[in-house]
Amino acid sequence: MKWDTCDPKAAYVLHLADDALILGQRLSEWCGHGPILEQDIALTNISLDLIGLARQYYQYAAEIMGDGCTENDLAYFRDSRAFKNHLLVEQPNGHWGDTLARQFYFDTFHFFQLEALSNSTDERLGQIARKAIKECAYHAQYSAEWIIRLGDGTEESQAKVKASLAHFERFAGEFFVPSDVDTQAAEKGWGPAVDALRPAWLEKVNSILTLAKVPSFNESTVARTGGKAGIHSEHHGYILAEMQSLARAYPDASW
Amino acid sequence: MVSEEALWKALEGVMDPEVPVLSVVDLGVIRRVAQEDTVIHVDLAPTYTGCPAMDVIQKRVEEGLAEFGPVVVHTVLDPPWTTDWMSEAGRAKLEAYGIAPPVGKASDKRSLWAVQPTVHCPRCKSQNTELISLFGSTACKSLYQCRDCQEPFDYFKCL
Numbered sequence: 001m002k003w004d005t006c007d008p009k010a011a012y013v014l015h016l017a018d019d020a021l022i023l024g025q026r027l028s029e030w031c032g033h034g035p036i037l038e039q040d041i042a043l044t045n046i047s048l049d050l051i052g053l054a055r056q057y058y059q060y061a062a063e064i065m066g067d068g069c070t071e072n073d074l075a076y077f078r079d080s081r082a083f084k085n086h087l088l089v090e091q092p093n094g095h096w097g098d099t100l101a102r103q104f105y106f107d108t109f110h111f112f113q114l115e116a117l118s119n120s121t122d123e124r125l126g127q128i129a130r131k132a133i134k135e136c137a138y139h140a141q142y143s144a145e146w147i148i149r150l151g152d153g154t155e156e157s158q159a160k161v162k163a164s165l166a167h168f169e170r171f172a173g174e175f176f177v178p179s180d181v182d183t184q185a186a187e188k189g190w191g192p193a194v195d196a197l198r199p200a201w202l203e204k205v206n207s208i209l210t211l212a213k214v215p216s217f218n219e220s221t222v223a224r225t226g227g228k229a230g231i232h233s234e235h236h237g238y239i240l241a242e243m244q245s246l247a248r249a250y251p252d253a254s255w
Numbered sequence: 256m257v258s259e260e261a262l263w264k265a266l267e268g269v270m271d272p273e274v275p276v277l278s279v280v281d282l283g284v285i286r287r288v289a290q291e292d293t294v295i296h297v298d299l300a301p302t303y304t305g306c307p308a309m310d311v312i313q314k315r316v317e318e319g320l321a322e323f324g325p326v327v328v329h330t331v332l333d334p335p336w337t338t339d340w341m342s343e344a345g346r347a348k349l350e351a352y353g354i355a356p357p358v359g360k361a362s363d364k365r366s367l368w369a370v371q372p373t374v375h376c377p378r379c380k381s382q383n384t385e386l387i388s389l390f391g392s393t394a395c396k397s398l399y400q401c402r403d404c405q406e407p408f409d410y411f412k413c414l
Binding site for chain 2: 038039041042045046048049050051052053055056126127128130131132134135138141142145
Protein backbone atom coordinates (compact mmCIF):
# COMPACT_ATOMS: atom_id res chain seq x y z
CA MET A 1 0.00 0.00 0.00
CA LYS A 2 1.39 3.38 -0.95
CA TRP A 3 2.39 5.63 1.97
CA ASP A 4 2.17 2.90 4.55
CA THR A 5 5.28 2.75 6.68
CA CYS A 6 7.32 0.30 8.70
CA ASP A 7 9.39 3.02 10.29
CA PRO A 8 8.41 2.93 13.97
CA LYS A 9 8.71 6.65 14.51
CA ALA A 10 6.71 7.54 11.41
CA ALA A 11 4.08 4.98 12.42
CA TYR A 12 3.80 6.57 15.85
CA VAL A 13 3.53 10.10 14.47
CA LEU A 14 0.87 8.90 12.02
CA HIS A 15 -1.14 7.38 14.86
CA LEU A 16 -1.11 10.77 16.62
CA ALA A 17 -1.94 12.58 13.38
CA ASP A 18 -4.81 10.26 12.48
CA ASP A 19 -6.56 10.84 15.82
CA ALA A 20 -6.41 14.60 15.31
CA LEU A 21 -7.52 14.49 11.68
CA ILE A 22 -10.41 12.05 12.07
CA LEU A 23 -11.83 13.79 15.12
CA GLY A 24 -11.31 17.18 13.45
CA GLN A 25 -13.21 15.90 10.41
CA ARG A 26 -16.01 14.52 12.59
CA LEU A 27 -16.40 17.81 14.45
CA SER A 28 -16.43 19.74 11.19
CA GLU A 29 -19.66 17.91 10.35
CA TRP A 30 -21.29 20.11 13.00
CA CYS A 31 -20.49 23.23 11.00
CA GLY A 32 -23.81 24.92 10.26
CA HIS A 33 -25.72 22.37 12.37
CA GLY A 34 -24.91 23.42 15.95
CA PRO A 35 -27.88 23.97 18.28
CA ILE A 36 -26.99 27.66 18.61
CA LEU A 37 -24.41 29.79 16.86
CA GLU A 38 -21.94 29.96 19.78
CA GLN A 39 -21.78 26.19 20.12
CA ASP A 40 -21.52 25.69 16.38
CA ILE A 41 -18.53 28.06 16.44
CA ALA A 42 -17.02 26.32 19.46
CA LEU A 43 -17.00 22.88 17.86
CA THR A 44 -15.62 24.19 14.59
CA ASN A 45 -12.90 26.06 16.53
CA ILE A 46 -11.91 22.79 18.17
CA SER A 47 -12.06 21.08 14.79
CA LEU A 48 -9.71 23.70 13.36
CA ASP A 49 -7.24 23.28 16.22
CA LEU A 50 -7.22 19.52 15.68
CA ILE A 51 -6.77 19.77 11.92
CA GLY A 52 -3.93 22.25 12.50
CA LEU A 53 -2.36 19.77 14.88
CA ALA A 54 -2.84 16.94 12.38
CA ARG A 55 -0.95 19.01 9.80
CA GLN A 56 2.00 19.45 12.15
CA TYR A 57 2.18 15.70 12.71
CA TYR A 58 1.68 14.78 9.03
CA GLN A 59 4.37 17.22 7.92
CA TYR A 60 6.76 15.59 10.35
CA ALA A 61 5.77 12.06 9.33
CA ALA A 62 6.19 12.99 5.65
CA GLU A 63 9.70 14.26 6.37
CA ILE A 64 10.60 11.01 8.12
CA MET A 65 9.14 8.91 5.32
CA GLY A 66 10.86 10.94 2.59
CA ASP A 67 10.52 9.83 -1.03
CA GLY A 68 8.58 13.00 -1.88
CA CYS A 69 5.80 12.21 0.57
CA THR A 70 3.67 15.20 1.61
CA GLU A 71 1.10 15.91 4.31
CA ASN A 72 -1.62 15.76 1.65
CA ASP A 73 -0.53 12.29 0.53
CA LEU A 74 -0.89 11.07 4.10
CA ALA A 75 -4.27 12.67 4.73
CA TYR A 76 -5.91 12.04 1.37
CA PHE A 77 -4.26 9.08 -0.28
CA ARG A 78 -4.13 6.41 2.40
CA ASP A 79 -6.89 3.84 2.82
CA SER A 80 -8.74 2.94 6.00
CA ARG A 81 -6.36 0.14 7.02
CA ALA A 82 -3.42 2.54 7.03
CA PHE A 83 -5.13 4.87 9.51
CA LYS A 84 -4.21 4.13 13.13
CA ASN A 85 -6.65 6.38 15.00
CA HIS A 86 -8.53 5.20 18.08
CA LEU A 87 -11.97 3.74 17.40
CA LEU A 88 -13.52 6.41 19.61
CA VAL A 89 -12.74 9.36 17.36
CA GLU A 90 -14.38 7.83 14.29
CA GLN A 91 -17.70 7.19 16.04
CA PRO A 92 -20.61 9.18 14.59
CA ASN A 93 -21.56 12.53 16.11
CA GLY A 94 -25.02 11.35 17.18
CA HIS A 95 -26.81 14.01 19.18
CA TRP A 96 -25.18 16.84 21.13
CA GLY A 97 -24.68 14.71 24.24
CA ASP A 98 -23.04 11.96 22.18
CA THR A 99 -20.61 14.38 20.57
CA LEU A 100 -19.69 15.95 23.90
CA ALA A 101 -19.31 12.59 25.69
CA ARG A 102 -16.94 11.42 22.95
CA GLN A 103 -15.09 14.73 23.13
CA PHE A 104 -14.86 14.64 26.93
CA TYR A 105 -13.21 11.21 26.99
CA PHE A 106 -10.86 12.17 24.19
CA ASP A 107 -9.89 15.66 25.42
CA THR A 108 -9.07 14.35 28.87
CA PHE A 109 -6.86 11.64 27.37
CA HIS A 110 -5.38 14.08 24.86
CA PHE A 111 -4.35 16.50 27.62
CA PHE A 112 -2.40 13.86 29.55
CA GLN A 113 -0.98 12.44 26.32
CA LEU A 114 0.28 15.89 25.25
CA GLU A 115 1.60 16.57 28.74
CA ALA A 116 3.75 13.44 28.42
CA LEU A 117 4.69 14.23 24.81
CA SER A 118 5.90 17.66 25.95
CA ASN A 119 8.82 15.78 27.51
CA SER A 120 9.41 13.54 24.50
CA THR A 121 12.96 12.49 23.73
CA ASP A 122 12.07 13.46 20.17
CA GLU A 123 12.62 17.19 19.90
CA ARG A 124 10.04 17.83 17.20
CA LEU A 125 7.28 15.91 18.97
CA GLY A 126 8.05 17.85 22.13
CA GLN A 127 7.75 21.14 20.25
CA ILE A 128 4.43 20.19 18.68
CA ALA A 129 3.01 18.98 22.01
CA ARG A 130 4.11 22.02 24.01
CA LYS A 131 2.22 24.15 21.53
CA ALA A 132 -0.89 21.96 21.29
CA ILE A 133 -1.40 21.33 24.99
CA LYS A 134 -2.43 24.92 25.59
CA GLU A 135 -5.18 24.64 23.00
CA CYS A 136 -6.18 21.22 24.33
CA ALA A 137 -6.64 22.67 27.83
CA TYR A 138 -9.47 24.81 26.45
CA HIS A 139 -11.03 21.85 24.64
CA ALA A 140 -10.95 19.80 27.83
CA GLN A 141 -12.47 22.59 29.85
CA TYR A 142 -15.22 23.07 27.30
CA SER A 143 -16.25 19.43 27.03
CA ALA A 144 -16.08 18.91 30.80
CA GLU A 145 -18.34 21.93 31.35
CA TRP A 146 -20.87 20.50 28.91
CA ILE A 147 -20.86 17.12 30.64
CA ILE A 148 -21.61 18.89 33.92
CA ARG A 149 -24.28 21.07 32.35
CA LEU A 150 -26.05 18.13 30.71
CA GLY A 151 -25.65 15.72 33.63
CA ASP A 152 -26.70 18.22 36.25
CA GLY A 153 -29.38 19.60 33.95
CA THR A 154 -32.89 18.43 33.20
CA GLU A 155 -34.18 14.92 33.59
CA GLU A 156 -34.02 14.50 29.83
CA SER A 157 -30.50 15.90 29.39
CA GLN A 158 -29.23 13.72 32.23
CA ALA A 159 -30.79 10.56 30.83
CA LYS A 160 -29.37 11.28 27.40
CA VAL A 161 -25.83 12.13 28.46
CA LYS A 162 -25.72 9.16 30.84
CA ALA A 163 -26.51 6.89 27.91
CA SER A 164 -23.91 8.67 25.73
CA LEU A 165 -21.20 8.34 28.39
CA ALA A 166 -22.01 4.67 28.88
CA HIS A 167 -22.03 4.03 25.14
CA PHE A 168 -18.52 5.41 24.59
CA GLU A 169 -16.96 3.65 27.61
CA ARG A 170 -16.13 0.63 25.46
CA PHE A 171 -14.15 2.82 23.05
CA ALA A 172 -12.36 4.93 25.68
CA GLY A 173 -10.70 1.77 27.01
CA GLU A 174 -8.59 1.53 23.83
CA PHE A 175 -6.55 4.57 24.89
CA PHE A 176 -4.82 2.52 27.55
CA VAL A 177 -4.22 -0.75 25.70
CA PRO A 178 -0.77 -0.31 24.15
CA SER A 179 -0.26 -1.22 20.50
CA ASP A 180 3.13 -2.40 19.26
CA VAL A 181 3.73 1.11 18.01
CA ASP A 182 2.86 2.59 21.42
CA THR A 183 5.17 0.14 23.16
CA GLN A 184 8.08 1.00 20.90
CA ALA A 185 7.43 4.72 21.31
CA ALA A 186 7.41 4.33 25.09
CA GLU A 187 10.67 2.35 25.03
CA LYS A 188 12.38 5.06 23.00
CA GLY A 189 10.86 7.81 25.11
CA TRP A 190 9.06 9.39 22.13
CA GLY A 191 5.73 9.10 23.90
CA PRO A 192 4.17 7.86 27.13
CA ALA A 193 3.42 4.28 28.17
CA VAL A 194 -0.31 4.64 27.53
CA ASP A 195 -1.40 2.32 30.34
CA ALA A 196 0.40 4.64 32.77
CA LEU A 197 -1.90 7.52 31.75
CA ARG A 198 -4.96 5.66 32.97
CA PRO A 199 -5.00 6.60 36.69
CA ALA A 200 -4.78 10.36 36.01
CA TRP A 201 -7.40 10.09 33.27
CA LEU A 202 -9.77 8.09 35.45
CA GLU A 203 -9.40 10.47 38.34
CA LYS A 204 -10.11 13.53 36.20
CA VAL A 205 -13.02 11.88 34.37
CA ASN A 206 -14.62 10.70 37.59
CA SER A 207 -14.22 14.08 39.26
CA ILE A 208 -16.20 15.65 36.41
CA LEU A 209 -18.80 12.84 36.38
CA THR A 210 -19.34 13.39 40.10
CA LEU A 211 -19.97 17.09 39.51
CA ALA A 212 -22.32 16.08 36.69
CA LYS A 213 -24.22 13.79 39.11
CA VAL A 214 -23.88 10.78 36.85
CA PRO A 215 -22.30 7.38 37.60
CA SER A 216 -18.52 6.97 37.63
CA PHE A 217 -16.69 5.40 34.71
CA ASN A 218 -17.40 1.68 34.73
CA GLU A 219 -13.96 0.11 34.86
CA SER A 220 -15.24 -3.38 34.12
CA THR A 221 -16.38 -2.40 30.62
CA VAL A 222 -14.42 -4.45 28.11
CA ALA A 223 -12.35 -2.23 25.81
CA ARG A 224 -12.91 -2.53 22.08
CA THR A 225 -9.60 -2.36 20.30
CA GLY A 226 -8.34 -2.52 16.76
CA GLY A 227 -8.22 1.11 15.67
CA LYS A 228 -4.53 1.41 16.43
CA ALA A 229 -3.92 -1.66 14.26
CA GLY A 230 -5.94 -0.24 11.38
CA ILE A 231 -9.00 -2.43 11.98
CA HIS A 232 -11.74 0.15 12.02
CA SER A 233 -15.49 0.28 12.39
CA GLU A 234 -17.70 0.60 9.33
CA HIS A 235 -17.96 4.36 9.92
CA HIS A 236 -14.32 4.93 9.04
CA GLY A 237 -14.70 4.28 5.33
CA TYR A 238 -17.54 6.78 5.06
CA ILE A 239 -15.45 9.47 6.75
CA LEU A 240 -12.62 8.88 4.30
CA ALA A 241 -15.01 8.79 1.34
CA GLU A 242 -16.26 12.26 2.16
CA MET A 243 -12.91 13.68 3.23
CA GLN A 244 -10.81 12.25 0.41
CA SER A 245 -13.14 12.22 -2.59
CA LEU A 246 -12.20 15.66 -3.90
CA ALA A 247 -8.46 15.12 -3.57
CA ARG A 248 -8.73 11.73 -5.26
CA ALA A 249 -10.97 12.93 -8.08
CA TYR A 250 -8.74 15.92 -8.75
CA PRO A 251 -5.21 15.04 -7.64
CA ASP A 252 -3.01 18.10 -7.12
CA ALA A 253 -6.03 20.40 -7.14
CA SER A 254 -5.32 23.72 -5.45
CA TRP A 255 -7.50 26.55 -4.17
CA MET B 256 22.91 46.23 5.25
CA VAL B 257 19.63 47.17 6.88
CA SER B 258 19.69 47.70 10.63
CA GLU B 259 17.57 45.42 12.77
CA GLU B 260 15.91 48.51 14.12
CA ALA B 261 14.67 49.49 10.66
CA LEU B 262 13.33 45.98 10.10
CA TRP B 263 11.46 46.00 13.43
CA LYS B 264 10.11 49.43 12.59
CA ALA B 265 8.79 48.13 9.26
CA LEU B 266 7.18 45.17 11.00
CA GLU B 267 5.29 47.53 13.28
CA GLY B 268 3.32 48.46 10.18
CA VAL B 269 2.34 44.86 9.43
CA MET B 270 -1.12 44.29 10.90
CA ASP B 271 -2.90 41.15 12.01
CA PRO B 272 -5.66 40.46 9.45
CA GLU B 273 -8.25 39.48 12.06
CA VAL B 274 -7.40 42.02 14.76
CA PRO B 275 -6.39 44.93 12.55
CA VAL B 276 -5.30 47.23 15.40
CA LEU B 277 -2.48 44.88 16.39
CA SER B 278 0.80 44.71 14.53
CA VAL B 279 2.73 41.47 14.34
CA VAL B 280 5.16 43.07 16.80
CA ASP B 281 2.37 43.87 19.30
CA LEU B 282 1.17 40.31 18.93
CA GLY B 283 4.59 38.96 19.85
CA VAL B 284 4.75 36.52 16.93
CA ILE B 285 8.05 37.87 15.58
CA ARG B 286 10.83 36.12 17.46
CA ARG B 287 13.79 37.30 15.40
CA VAL B 288 14.44 39.40 12.34
CA ALA B 289 17.88 39.85 10.85
CA GLN B 290 19.60 40.31 7.55
CA GLU B 291 22.22 37.72 6.67
CA ASP B 292 24.11 38.46 3.45
CA THR B 293 21.27 40.02 1.48
CA VAL B 294 18.48 37.78 2.74
CA ILE B 295 16.17 38.87 5.53
CA HIS B 296 15.29 36.05 7.91
CA VAL B 297 12.20 36.26 10.08
CA ASP B 298 11.33 33.75 12.80
CA LEU B 299 7.58 33.65 13.14
CA ALA B 300 5.78 31.86 16.00
CA PRO B 301 2.25 30.79 15.01
CA THR B 302 -0.49 31.82 17.44
CA TYR B 303 -2.90 28.89 17.13
CA THR B 304 -1.94 25.66 15.35
CA GLY B 305 -4.93 25.85 13.05
CA CYS B 306 -5.26 29.62 12.77
CA PRO B 307 -6.21 30.39 9.17
CA ALA B 308 -4.74 33.90 9.50
CA MET B 309 -1.19 32.55 9.79
CA ASP B 310 -0.74 32.15 6.03
CA VAL B 311 -1.92 35.73 5.52
CA ILE B 312 0.35 37.00 8.29
CA GLN B 313 3.33 35.30 6.70
CA LYS B 314 2.50 36.82 3.33
CA ARG B 315 2.11 40.29 4.84
CA VAL B 316 5.43 39.99 6.64
CA GLU B 317 7.10 39.10 3.34
CA GLU B 318 5.42 42.05 1.63
CA GLY B 319 6.20 44.41 4.50
CA LEU B 320 9.92 43.69 4.30
CA ALA B 321 10.20 43.20 0.53
CA GLU B 322 11.75 46.65 -0.01
CA PHE B 323 14.83 45.59 1.98
CA GLY B 324 15.58 42.45 0.00
CA PRO B 325 14.47 38.83 -0.35
CA VAL B 326 12.60 37.59 2.73
CA VAL B 327 12.58 34.11 4.19
CA VAL B 328 10.04 33.39 6.93
CA HIS B 329 10.80 30.49 9.28
CA THR B 330 7.98 29.04 11.34
CA VAL B 331 9.19 28.35 14.88
CA LEU B 332 7.04 26.23 17.17
CA ASP B 333 9.29 26.29 20.18
CA PRO B 334 9.07 27.95 22.57
CA PRO B 335 5.35 28.09 21.75
CA TRP B 336 3.74 31.48 21.30
CA THR B 337 1.98 32.74 24.38
CA THR B 338 -0.22 35.73 25.09
CA ASP B 339 2.43 36.63 27.71
CA TRP B 340 4.47 37.92 24.75
CA MET B 341 1.85 40.46 23.74
CA SER B 342 3.23 43.97 24.25
CA GLU B 343 1.75 46.43 26.73
CA ALA B 344 1.02 48.75 23.80
CA GLY B 345 -0.78 45.85 22.11
CA ARG B 346 -2.91 45.19 25.19
CA ALA B 347 -3.93 48.83 25.37
CA LYS B 348 -4.78 48.90 21.65
CA LEU B 349 -6.90 45.76 22.02
CA GLU B 350 -8.89 47.25 24.85
CA ALA B 351 -9.44 50.52 22.99
CA TYR B 352 -10.66 48.45 20.04
CA GLY B 353 -13.27 46.74 22.25
CA ILE B 354 -11.51 43.41 22.84
CA ALA B 355 -10.62 42.59 26.45
CA PRO B 356 -6.88 41.76 26.64
CA PRO B 357 -5.65 38.47 28.14
CA VAL B 358 -5.76 38.28 31.94
CA GLY B 359 -2.96 36.60 33.90
CA LYS B 360 -0.08 34.41 32.81
CA ALA B 361 -0.35 31.35 30.65
CA SER B 362 2.74 29.55 31.95
CA ASP B 363 0.90 26.97 34.04
CA LYS B 364 -0.83 24.64 31.56
CA ARG B 365 -3.03 22.91 34.09
CA SER B 366 -4.32 26.29 35.27
CA LEU B 367 -5.65 26.93 31.76
CA TRP B 368 -7.84 23.92 32.39
CA ALA B 369 -9.50 25.26 35.51
CA VAL B 370 -10.62 28.60 36.86
CA GLN B 371 -12.09 31.38 34.78
CA PRO B 372 -10.27 34.70 34.97
CA THR B 373 -12.09 37.87 35.96
CA VAL B 374 -12.39 39.76 32.71
CA HIS B 375 -13.43 43.38 32.80
CA CYS B 376 -15.69 44.94 30.20
CA PRO B 377 -13.62 46.91 27.65
CA ARG B 378 -16.45 49.43 27.32
CA CYS B 379 -17.76 50.30 30.81
CA LYS B 380 -14.82 48.68 32.70
CA SER B 381 -17.17 46.72 34.97
CA GLN B 382 -15.79 43.51 36.51
CA ASN B 383 -19.31 42.10 36.54
CA THR B 384 -19.07 40.01 33.37
CA GLU B 385 -19.91 36.48 32.37
CA LEU B 386 -18.54 33.95 29.94
CA ILE B 387 -20.95 33.22 27.09
CA SER B 388 -18.71 30.83 25.17
CA LEU B 389 -15.09 29.71 25.56
CA PHE B 390 -14.72 29.83 21.78
CA GLY B 391 -15.43 33.02 19.88
CA SER B 392 -15.29 34.50 16.41
CA THR B 393 -11.66 33.48 15.96
CA ALA B 394 -9.46 30.80 17.53
CA CYS B 395 -7.85 33.29 19.92
CA LYS B 396 -11.02 34.70 21.47
CA SER B 397 -13.80 33.85 23.92
CA LEU B 398 -17.18 35.51 24.01
CA TYR B 399 -18.22 37.42 27.14
CA GLN B 400 -21.09 39.65 28.14
CA CYS B 401 -21.09 42.56 30.58
CA ARG B 402 -23.84 42.22 33.18
CA ASP B 403 -23.83 45.97 33.80
CA CYS B 404 -23.86 47.58 30.36
CA GLN B 405 -25.19 44.36 28.74
CA GLU B 406 -22.73 44.60 25.85
CA PRO B 407 -21.37 41.33 24.52
CA PHE B 408 -17.61 41.52 23.86
CA ASP B 409 -14.64 39.46 22.74
CA TYR B 410 -11.94 38.41 25.19
CA PHE B 411 -8.48 37.60 23.86
CA LYS B 412 -7.92 34.46 25.88
CA CYS B 413 -4.75 33.47 27.66
CA LEU B 414 -2.70 30.91 25.80
